[in-house]
Amino acid sequence: MSDDINLRSTDGGVLLPVHAQPKASRNGIVGVHDGGLKVSxxxxxxxxxxxxxxxxxxxxxxxxxxxxxxxxxxxxxxSKTFLITDITAEELRSLIASICPD
Incomplete structure (x- = not known):
């Protein structure tokens, strides 16, 4: 599932696309949506x-x-983009995979 997320490495870190879901019933990562991590x-x-x-x-x-x-x-x-610093795209993908199994 984490392979479906369009992470982009930059000089400053990794760009993480997020599909935002405000006013949800709980906080958390709920999956992948349209190339981004779905977060409520x-x-x-x-x-x-x-x-x-x-x-x-x-x-x-x-x-x-x-x-x-x-x-x-x-x-x-x-549709939001977050810059994640002090991590590689591979490390971030691994973290996402550990909480969003296929």
């Missing part, structure tokens, strides 16, 4: 609160520090 949070998308919740959820689910995750595009969109 309970927070409503107002004043950046949901974006902060997405970063916290990604960090907790993947075992990363919040400081390693930065929103780089899609601030007000369901």
């Amino acid at each position: 949070v309970t927070q409503a998308p107002e004043k950046g609160k949901a974006n902060t919740a997405f970063i916290k959820t990604l960090a907790k689910s993947l075992g990363l520090r919040k400081s390693q995750i930065q929103l780089v595009s899609g601030e007000t969109n369901r």
